[in-house]
Amino acid sequence: MKKMRKIFAVLLTLAMVFGMSMTSFAATKDTATITVNNADKATLTYAQVIKADQSTETGWAFVNTEVANAYKTAFKATDDQAAIKAMLPAANVDANKLGAAQAKAANHVTFNAMANPQKVDAAGVYLVKATEVGYTYNIMSAYIGFGEVTITGEEGNVTYDYPSLVDAELGAKKTPTKVEKEAVDTDNVVATGDILTYKVKTNVPFIAPTDTDKTFWAYDELTGAEYTEKETATITLGGENVTIAYPIDWNAGTAKFSVDLSNMINDANSNAGKEVVITYKVKVTSDNDVITNTATAGHKGTEDFGSKEIKVYQGNITLTKTGENDVKLANAGFEVRKDSKDSNALKFTKLTDGVYKYDPNGTETEVFTKADGTVKVQGLNVGTYYFKETTAPKGYSVNQNQSEATLAVEGKASAVLTATTSMTDTKLSALPSTGGIGTTIFTIAGCLIMIAAAGLFFASRKKTNK
Numbered sequence: 001m002k003k004m005r006k007i008f009a010v011l012l013t014l015a016m017v018f019g020m021s022m023t024s025f026a027a028t029k030d031t032a033t034i035t036v037n038n039a040d041k042a043t044l045t046y047a048q049v050i051k052a053d054q055s056t057e058t059g060w061a062f063v064n065t066e067v068a069n070a071y072k073t074a075f076k077a078t079d080d081q082a083a084i085k086a087m088l089p090a091a092n093v094d095a096n097k098l099g100a101a102q103a104k105a106a107n108h109v110t111f112n113a114m115a116n117p118q119k120v121d122a123a124g125v126y127l128v129k130a131t132e133v134g135y136t137y138n139i140m141s142a143y144i145g146f147g148e149v150t151i152t153g154e155e156g157n158v159t160y161d162y163p164s165l166v167d168a169e170l171g172a173k174k175t176p177t178k179v180e181k182e183a184v185d186t187d188n189v190v191a192t193g194d195i196l197t198y199k200v201k202t203n204v205p206f207i208a209p210t211d212t213d214k215t216f217w218a219y220d221e222l223t224g225a226e227y228t229e230k231e232t233a234t235i236t237l238g239g240e241n242v243t244i245a246y247p248i249d250w251n252a253g254t255a256k257f258s259v260d261l262s263n264m265i266n267d268a269n270s271n272a273g274k275e276v277v278i279t280y281k282v283k284v285t286s287d288n289d290v291i292t293n294t295a296t297a298g299h300k301g302t303e304d305f306g307s308k309e310i311k312v313y314q315g316n317i318t319l320t321k322t323g324e325n326d327v328k329l330a331n332a333g334f335e336v337r338k339d340s341k342d343s344n345a346l347k348f349t350k351l352t353d354g355v356y357k358y359d360p361n362g363t364e365t366e367v368f369t370k371a372d373g374t375v376k377v378q379g380l381n382v383g384t385y386y387f388k389e390t391t392a393p394k395g396y397s398v399n400q401n402q403s404e405a406t407l408a409v410e411g412k413a414s415a416v417l418t419a420t421t422s423m424t425d426t427k428l429s430a431l432p433s434t435g436g437i438g439t440t441i442f443t444i445a446g447c448l449i450m451i452a453a454a455g456l457f458f459a460s461r462k463k464t465n466k
Contacts, residue, residue, distance in 0.1 A: 032144045033167045035118075036128060036140065042132040050063065052122070060084050066107075070101050074098070099139075128141070140172060147166050190314060197280070200220060203276065215299050217261055219256065225282040225284050289313060314378060314381070316416065317420065319421050332393050354376060380407060388402045
């Protein structure tokens with residue numbers, strides 16, 4: 001009887017091994033169920049790795065030699081029973097060793113399709129695997145133990161009612177295999193030269209110790225911007241700053257970076273599921289009003305977790321300059337101001353005729369219309385812009401009134417912002433002529449007078465000489 005009690009004491013202690021199962025008691029039965037919570041959309045499979053065996057010291061045995069070797073290796077045990085005893089008491093079991101043992105043992109058993117809940121008819125330890133698109137799961141273990149032994153009768157006439165099997169309930173722990181990306185900007189609209197903060201988010205995946213590919217990485221690629229203030233970039237793991245341990249490789253001469261996160265992976269998968277956040281800054285340089293950023297993460301191939309692309313946008317304004325009869329006027333010059341008619345003129349870089357990009361470091365403060373009478377300024381953030389004519393086309397006067405246009409968005413922009421405005425010039429007024437027929441008459445009269453005077457002069461001189 002002492003041996004029986006010892007066996008069942010061990011069985012009850014083992015009930016807490018593998019930490020993810022909860023026991024409940026029911027009427028005596030020869031079957032039990034394994035229920036997995038938090039895995040409604042997952043495909044489940046199960047396999048037994050430890051079975052009841054009253055002939056052994058602990059009352060348990062591994063289902064085959066390969067499984068036994070997996071546990072012995074993980075716990076550095078000399079024999080099967082030593083490996084089982086290494087898992088007792090449950091409160092002191094090494095989670096890293098247990099995780100490694102389970103992952104390696106899973107390669108030496110046959111997994112069967114599992115319902116949820118799944119009925120089993122034998123006590124022991126069952127490994128449960130879950131698969132779901134977009135997620136990785138830790139291998140789970142369910143302990144199906146025995147209930148209490150009922151002893152009836154008096155000494156010499158004792159009856160033992162063998163206990164029923166006890167149900168197990170597991171809580172699945174899953175890790176999303178996806179990449180999230182956000183631009184820390186309230187409206188997704190930026191101006192050239194703006195500093196924009198990005199956050200790339202992913203999760204450390206579960207990777208089996210037997211997986212030959214234990215890499216875990218992330219990389220990023222920019223279009224329309226350049227990385228800046230690189231020394232302020234940070235990486236966190238589960239909210240803890242680990243930047244020093246995982247330096248970012250800024251690809252020289254390109255708008256790319258990569259970071260090797262492989263050291264976050266271990267046999268126990270102690271970091272599995274933890275969120276990884278990479279935070280960095282970029283400076284907007286786009287010439288086409290669209291800034292594209294693509295982040296990728298994974299551990300197999302180049303796109304194991306997929307990629308996440310996000311875009312932020314700029315605004316542009318087109319002014320059309322016309323004269324009388326809607327004639328399009330080229331070479332009209334303007335200064336552009338933001339938010340106030342009296343603010344400083346914005347600076348631009350000329351891209352092509354009639355097209356200018358806002359540039360805080362630019363050299364152009366006057367923008368000119370092209371042959372079709374239009375001038376386009378781009379690389380702008382939201383706000384109201386004022387166009388002040390500074391140079392009128394030949395034959396026209398400067399319009400003293402400023403034209404305005406507003407770039408605005410509700411919520412977050414999903415496309416380039418555009419606005420238009422216009423201005424009309426007036427031809428120079430005609431002044432009185434100073435070269436008409438009156439001048440001719442006076443010229444002729446003057447000549448006649450001069451001739452008459454000359455005639456009188458010579459006539460009087462001739463008379464005097466006589």
